[in-house]
Amino acid sequence: MVVPELRPWRAARPHVVRVADAVRPRLARVAATVRPRLARVVTAAGPRIARPVAWPGTWPKTWRFTVVAAATGMALAAGAVTAAGPWDSTGQRTAERDRAVALGAVRGTDHGGTRGNAGTPPRGPRAAPSAPSVLAGLGGAATARSAPGGKALAGILTPLLKAPELGRHSAVVVDVSTGGELYAQGSGDALTPASTTKIVTAAAVLTALGPDHRLTTRTTFEPDTKEVILVGGGDPTLTAREKNDTGSASLRDLAGRTAAALAERGVREVTLSYDTTLYPGGDRHPIGINPNIATVTPLMADEARVDDSVSGPANRVADPAADAARKFGEFLKAHGVKATPPGPSKSTTRAGTLATVSSPPLATLVERMLTNSDNDLAEALARHTAIATGERADFAGAAAALRTRLAELRVPLEGTVLKDGSGLDRNNRLTARLLTALLVKSADPARPELRSVLTGLPVAGFTGTLTGRYADGAAGLVRAKTGTLTGVNTLAGTVVDEEGRLLAFAFLATGTSDPTAAQTALDRAATALAACGCR
Numbered sequence: 001m002v003v004p005e006l007r008p009w010r011a012a013r014p015h016v017v018r019v020a021d022a023v024r025p026r027l028a029r030v031a032a033t034v035r036p037r038l039a040r041v042v043t044a045a046g047p048r049i050a051r052p053v054a055w056p057g058t059w060p061k062t063w064r065f066t067v068v069a070a071a072t073g074m075a076l077a078a079g080a081v082t083a084a085g086p087w088d089s090t091g092q093r094t095a096e097r098d099r100a101v102a103l104g105a106v107r108g109t110d111h112g113g114t115r116g117n118a119g120t121p122p123r124g125p126r127a128a129p130s131a132p133s134v135l136a137g138l139g140g141a142a143t144a145r146s147a148p149g150g151k152a153l154a155g156i157l158t159p160l161l162k163a164p165e166l167g168r169h170s171a172v173v174v175d176v177s178t179g180g181e182l183y184a185q186g187s188g189d190a191l192t193p194a195s196t197t198k199i200v201t202a203a204a205v206l207t208a209l210g211p212d213h214r215l216t217t218r219t220t221f222e223p224d225t226k227e228v229i230l231v232g233g234g235d236p237t238l239t240a241r242e243k244n245d246t247g248s249a250s251l252r253d254l255a256g257r258t259a260a261a262l263a264e265r266g267v268r269e270v271t272l273s274y275d276t277t278l279y280p281g282g283d284r285h286p287i288g289i290n291p292n293i294a295t296v297t298p299l300m301a302d303e304a305r306v307d308d309s310v311s312g313p314a315n316r317v318a319d320p321a322a323d324a325a326r327k328f329g330e331f332l333k334a335h336g337v338k339a340t341p342p343g344p345s346k347s348t349t350r351a352g353t354l355a356t357v358s359s360p361p362l363a364t365l366v367e368r369m370l371t372n373s374d375n376d377l378a379e380a381l382a383r384h385t386a387i388a389t390g391e392r393a394d395f396a397g398a399a400a401a402l403r404t405r406l407a408e409l410r411v412p413l414e415g416t417v418l419k420d421g422s423g424l425d426r427n428n429r430l431t432a433r434l435l436t437a438l439l440v441k442s443a444d445p446a447r448p449e450l451r452s453v454l455t456g457l458p459v460a461g462f463t464g465t466l467t468g469r470y471a472d473g474a475a476g477l478v479r480a481k482t483g484t485l486t487g488v489n490t491l492a493g494t495v496v497d498e499e500g501r502l503l504a505f506a507f508l509a510t511g512t513s514d515p516t517a518a519q520t521a522l523d524r525a526a527t528a529l530a531a532c533g534c535r
Contacts, residue, residue, distance in 0.1 A: 147175040147501055148534035153183040156528050161185060163521040166489070167511030172432040173529065176443050176494065176502040181433075190415030190429035191508040194483030195373045196492045197423030197430065202366045202453045203438045204405035205381040208388040211363035211449050215384070217249055217299070219258045220351035226267060228258065228332075228339065228354065229347040230274040230325050232299025234384055234393075235359045236376040237368070240301035240327045241308070247364075249357035251301050251324065255331030257355035262337055269338045273345030274299055274325035279383055281394020287424050293375040296383075297321045303376040311372040367456030370481055371464035375422040382421025395420055411437040423483060432506035435492040439504035443494075457481055457493045460526075469523055474530035480505075482519075487511055489518035495529045503529060 153173060161171055170186035181187075215235035221228055240251040262270065278298035285293050291313035294304035300320035307314055317323045325342035332339050359365060362381075369377040382398035389404050391397035399418040406413055417429035442453035458464030461475030465482040480493025492506035507525055512518035 147178065147180065148173075148182055148497060148499075148503070148532055150182055152534035153532065156532055156534065157183055157525055158185065160521065160525045160528055161507070163524075165512060165514055165517040166509040166521050167487075167513070167518075169507065169509040170432045171507045171525070172436045172505065174436045174440055174504045176440055176504050179440050181436075182503070184433070187433045188414060188431055189508075190417065190431050191490075191510045192426055192485065192488045193423055193428055193430040193435070193508060194485045194488045194490050195375075195423040196435055196481050196483040196490045196506070196508070197418070197421065197428050198370055198373065198378050199435055199438055199453060199481055199492060200402055200406065200418070200430065201378050201382050201385070201421040202370060202456065203409065203442065203450055204402045205385045205388075206362065206366060206449050206452065207405045207408060208385045208401070209362055211361060211366075211452060213362040214358040214360070215249075215362075215365075215380075216356050216358045217251075217254060218356040219254060219261075219354040220347045221262070221265075221267075221270075221354045222348070222351045223265075224350075225271060226269070227271040227273055227345070227351075228262070229345055229351060230254075230272070230299065230328050230342070231347050232274070232276050232278055232297065232321060232324075234278050234298040234380050236294075236300055236303050236380045237359055237365065238299075238301050238324070238357070240324065240331075246310075246368075247360050249359050251328055251357075252331050254355055254357045255328055256335055257357075259332055259335030259337045261354040268336060270332075270340070272325065272329050272332070272339035272342040274321055274328075274342050275345060275347045276321045277346050278387075279393045281392055281397065285379070285420065285422075285424060286395070290424075291315055293379065293422065293424060294320055296376075296379050298380075298383075299324050300376075301327060303374075311374060363452040366452045370453070370456030371458050373465050373482065375424055378422035379420065385421075406434075406438075409438070409441055411441060424485075426485060426488075430508075432492070432508050435506035436504045439492070439494060439506075443502070443504075454479070454494065469519070470527065473523060473527035477530040478526045480526065484515060484519070486515075487513070489515060489522060491522040491526060493526075495526055497529060498531055498533045505529060 157171065157173070161169055168186075168189075168191070170189045170191055171183065172181060172185075172187045173183040174181050215233050215237075217233040217235055217238055218231050219228055220231060235249055237246070237248045238251055239246075239248045242252065244250055262268070276297050276299050279296065283295045283297050285296060287293070294300060294316040295318070297320050301324040302310075303314075304316040304320035304323065305314045306317060321344075322342065329339040329342055365377060365381065368374055369381065379398075382402060383393040385405060386393045386397040386401040389401035391401040391404075398421055402418050402421065403413065403416065406416070412431065412433050415429055415431050416434060417427065419425035419427045438453065441447055442450040444450070457479035458466035458481070459476060460466045460470035460473070460478035460480070466478070466480065470478060474495065478493060478495045480491050480495075483490030483492075488510050489512050490506075490508045492508075494502055494504050496502055505526065507522050509518055509522065
């Protein structure tokens with residue numbers, strides 16, 4: 001009798017054969033190692049186990065069969081594990097580690113630095129600097145020794161921070177586990193924070209809305225006039241691109257759902273409008289037209305970028321809302337709906353919702369904002385904080401709302417001046433003490449909603465604005481938000497010291513004349529913290 005070969009097996013057989021050929025030598029080596037040990041076990045244990053059995057002569061064969069089966073299973077498992085490798089010392093597959101590094105390499109951004117050290121990194125994989133395999137928990141390692149001594153810390157940090165390239169500066173180091181201040185220099189001086197302002201925005205919006213909140217873009221329909229209104233929900237991560245690897249809300253999906261809802265109503269021709277009334281205030285950042293930020297509007301696609309970039313400086317379209325509405329009209333046409341050229345309007349209470357799309361959770365957006373130093377997202381989240389706090393959704397209202405939420409967190413606000421949510425405004429003023437207080441608060445088990453403030457911080461040598469830094473220093477040990485404006489360099493985050501203690505730090509420098517030298521000086525100070533026993 002001839003048994004026909006199943007079609008799925010015919011397709012899969014070449015792959016199975018390749019896997020078997022790769023695994024066979026490893027299985028043979030494992031079996032050769034295990035066989036003598038199992039033989040000794042059988043010889044020693046067989047007689048003892050065989051005695052109480054009621055059917056003489058039958059158990060030894062059964063026992064041998066069981067042992068052989070077990071040995072085969074162990075060999076197969078060991079071979080499969082070996083084949084799946086290679087493995088590193090932490091128990092992680094090196095392939096997985098390399099994949100994570102490759103993915104991280106496309107997520108960086110530039111916030112005023114040079115393209116060599118920051119900027120959107122190369123799209124291909126890059127070599128990962130070495131880093132310790134295990135970091136301390138957010139609350140400090142249970143086995144870590146006591147916190148560093150203040151005098152010892154001062155002896156190491158003070159000379160480094162006196163570097164002339166740092167100009168006027170302030171610094172604070174805090175033990176995350178206890179909240180105790182370990183080092184302070186000019187800690188109450190309110191200086192220009194640049195993008196470390198985003199730590200404030202992150203903590204404030206998470207306090208106001210919670211980590212699970214999502215930003216929703218929707219379409220509504222006026223049946224009397226057959227008007228479809230695209231209503232901006234303040235989500236700058238909304239994408240019009242066909243490829244969507246980040247899980248962002250999709251304008252294409254919204255068009256498809258809208259077309260389906262219109263089809264149910266028998267409508268194939270509409271007047272298209274768009275609504276940007278969620279933000280009633282000014283839409284231009286005080287710095288003016290700048291590749292670091294688009295016009296601030298509640299409706300935009302891909303942050304109004306004219307290229308295919310996802311972070312860092314880029315040219316932007318002049319009218320992001322009109323551009324997004326135009327693309328939406330094209331997507332409707334692809335679904336068989338004819339739409340007029342779009343114009344501004346306002347969705348009324350008479351209009352019913354046709355379709356919606358929502359962003360990833362707020363915790364994910366906060367991580368993206370911090371890792372990529374995303375100015376567009378920062379200003380959007382500041383306005384959502386304003387709306388949730390009952391303030392006007394403009395720059396002044398957002399600044400007032402941020403301060404209100406900080407007060408709820410009971411952090412020191414002396415000297416604080418807020419003008420925006422991104423840190424692009426040079427008139428912002430923050431203290432190093434405030435920034436470290438927010439980092440400690442974010443690690444508090446009683447404040448789990450703030451955790452993404454820490455998890456979003458770039459990892460030295462690996463992610464975001466720290467991708468190209470710390471290659472020869474504290475890679476993997478420092479997680480910090482960077483800040484760069486002309487004459488301003490800042491760094492605030494966490495570091496695990498030599499004894500496994502988790503510390504929070506903030507270094508602010510203003511009046512810097514060489515941004516690269518100032519950046520290096522700050523990195524040197526953070527690296528010294530990582531290498532510090534200081535007891």
